[in-house]
Amino acid sequence: MRVLTALFLSLILMTSLPARADETAFKGRDVSYHDGETELQGYWVDARNLPERDHKPAPLVMIVHQWKGLGNYEKGRAGQLASLGYNAFAVDMYGKGIRPADDKAAGAEAGKYKNDPALARRRITAALDFARAQPGVDPQKIVVIGYCFGGAMALELARSGADVRGVVTFHGDLTTKDPVTKPGVVRAKIEVHHGADDPHVTQEAVANLITEMKTADADWTLTQYAHAVHAFTQKDAGNDPSKGVAYNAEADRKSWAALVMFLKDVLG
Amino acid sequence: MRVLTALFLSLILMTSLPARADETAFKGRDVSYHDGETELQGYWVDARNLPERDHKPAPLVMIVHQWKGLGNYEKGRAGQLASLGYNAFAVDMYGKGIRPADDKAAGAEAGKYKNDPALARRRITAALDFARAQPGVDPQKIVVIGYCFGGAMALELARSGADVRGVVTFHGDLTTKDPVTKPGVVRAKIEVHHGADDPHVTQEAVANLITEMKTADADWTLTQYAHAVHAFTQKDAGNDPSKGVAYNAEADRKSWAALVMFLKDVLG
Numbered sequence: 001m002r003v004l005t006a007l008f009l010s011l012i013l014m015t016s017l018p019a020r021a022d023e024t025a026f027k028g029r030d031v032s033y034h035d036g037e038t039e040l041q042g043y044w045v046d047a048r049n050l051p052e053r054d055h056k057p058a059p060l061v062m063i064v065h066q067w068k069g070l071g072n073y074e075k076g077r078a079g080q081l082a083s084l085g086y087n088a089f090a091v092d093m094y095g096k097g098i099r100p101a102d103d104k105a106a107g108a109e110a111g112k113y114k115n116d117p118a119l120a121r122r123r124i125t126a127a128l129d130f131a132r133a134q135p136g137v138d139p140q141k142i143v144v145i146g147y148c149f150g151g152a153m154a155l156e157l158a159r160s161g162a163d164v165r166g167v168v169t170f171h172g173d174l175t176t177k178d179p180v181t182k183p184g185v186v187r188a189k190i191e192v193h194h195g196a197d198d199p200h201v202t203q204e205a206v207a208n209l210i211t212e213m214k215t216a217d218a219d220w221t222l223t224q225y226a227h228a229v230h231a232f233t234q235k236d237a238g239n240d241p242s243k244g245v246a247y248n249a250e251a252d253r254k255s256w257a258a259l260v261m262f263l264k265d266v267l268g
Numbered sequence: 269m270r271v272l273t274a275l276f277l278s279l280i281l282m283t284s285l286p287a288r289a290d291e292t293a294f295k296g297r298d299v300s301y302h303d304g305e306t307e308l309q310g311y312w313v314d315a316r317n318l319p320e321r322d323h324k325p326a327p328l329v330m331i332v333h334q335w336k337g338l339g340n341y342e343k344g345r346a347g348q349l350a351s352l353g354y355n356a357f358a359v360d361m362y363g364k365g366i367r368p369a370d371d372k373a374a375g376a377e378a379g380k381y382k383n384d385p386a387l388a389r390r391r392i393t394a395a396l397d398f399a400r401a402q403p404g405v406d407p408q409k410i411v412v413i414g415y416c417f418g419g420a421m422a423l424e425l426a427r428s429g430a431d432v433r434g435v436v437t438f439h440g441d442l443t444t445k446d447p448v449t450k451p452g453v454v455r456a457k458i459e460v461h462h463g464a465d466d467p468h469v470t471q472e473a474v475a476n477l478i479t480e481m482k483t484a485d486a487d488w489t490l491t492q493y494a495h496a497v498h499a500f501t502q503k504d505a506g507n508d509p510s511k512g513v514a515y516n517a518e519a520d521r522k523s524w525a526a527l528v529m530f531l532k533d534v535l536g
Contacts, residue, residue, distance in 0.1 A: 196478065196482070196488075196490075197482075203475070203478065207471070207475070210464065210471065210492070213494065214464070214465075214494075218494060219494050219495070220464075220494040221491060221492065221493055221494065221522065222464075222491065222492045223489060223490065223491040223492075224478070224489065224490045224491075225489055226481065226482075226486060226487050226488040226489065227487070254489065254529075257529060258526075261522075261525060
């Protein structure tokens with residue numbers, strides 16, 4: 001009887017997690033692109049054909065992954081964004097097949113890019129160049145969003161002076177080894193969503209970013225959410241903020257609503 | 269001919285500013301209430317009878333004025349909020365007829381309340397008690413918002429432990445002479461909208477508020493808007509941020525949208 005119950009529960013779990021059981025639920029496809037010799041494997045979801053967008057190019061939202069590399073979380077977000085009428089492209093910073101299995105490996109891999117802003121900027125720019133050239137994409141209407149490590153990468157793109165409409169980070173690392181030191185470089189509007197209790201991205205890092213963005217004379221908005229820590233948008237991060245990594249439903253909901261409004265503002 | 273043109277332009281100006289020319293446009297009424305012996309004169313606009321709210325009490329939004337006292341700006345906001353289906357009550361902190369005419373007088377009057385948190389809290393609580401008892405008000409569903417000086421007053425109400433659903437400030441003064449020093453006191457959810465370049469409310473004041481709110485274990489959200497300074501929601505504050513006081517259309521629009529979402533969240 002217990003075995004049957006366990007089997008039954010397993011079935012319920014499997015069917016309640018279609019995103020894991022069946023990636024086709026995201027309605028996207030793997031796409032291959034390159035940064036020099038390095039092959040990268042991203043994930044693309046075409047904008048759903050909303051009536052008013054039929055037969056004309058749609059804006060694009062790029063999504064930069066967390067430290068474990070492009071996975072189902074980013075693919076799910078791509079699906080959500082496509083249903084709002086945007087082409088969605090979950091990029092690959094690491095390279096095809098490089099998907100660190102544990103925290104230690106993830107830290108090492110992410111560190112390569114965190115410690116080398118030039119490499120990080122070249123890699124994310126390769127993704128941007130690839131995406132901008134795709135059919136069905138309005139090349140003038142691009143926003144780049146990122147989570148945790150991906151937030152740092154999205155900010156590196158903004159710091160590089162890339163011509164995109166916006167950059168949005170969620171519990172992103174705000175530090176850089178190559179801060180902007182003068183006005184006129186940053187062209188993207190920047191929105192930062194930060195968990196006020198995030199032990200991995202401190203209030204000092206927030207203050208430094210504000211100082212940097214003021215120096216850059218950038219157009220930015222920064223929202224802090226009480227009780228939220230790292231990974232606050234991720235349901236599988238658990239519910240214990242004392243661990244420094246946890247889901248926070250309110251911060252997730254509010255920051256997503258702010259993103260939707262921002263995309264409407266800058267992409268139409 | 270020139271005289272006629274000038275007359276014509278004057279007429280256009282007058283008719284395009286109905287809020288100033290004719291206060292009945294706000295569709296509200298003066299209301300008298302008391303804090304002890306002190307008579308106060310607020311302004312009340314009943315919730316517009318949205319279909320789903322017919323025949324049942326509506327939530328209430330209280331609005332606390334800037335340093336020159338209750339005026340057309342706050343009455344206009346009350347009208348906006350009533351049209352969203354909320355009872356709206358623009359309170360009077362100073363007393364009937366006390367409406368400072370210039371900055372110096374306004375600073376002196378506002379200082380009385382800024383320097384005496386007990387007086388400030390008693391005065392704003394008198395407004396809350398009056399409003400809560402009005403027919404047509406759901407006494408459990410109240411949010412208090414404030415601008416500049418009024419933001420400071422709204423925060424004092426939250427610090428007093430008042431049982432309201434939320435407190436929202438726009439370019440509010442964030443400092444207090446009586447900060448919260450322990451958890452469990454603050455019951456209102458707090459939302460702070462701050463101009464990142466506000467010379468009157470510094471980043472140090474922002475950092476102190478964050479520390480205080482963390483100590484209080486309060487539920488809060490704080491958004492900073494680049495290039496915005498004091499009075500960023502006020503069209504008649506001009507457009508020169510170098511003066512430290514200026515309108516900022518983007519910060520006004522975003523913070524108002526956030527307020528509308530917040531009210532829907534906590535008041536329904």
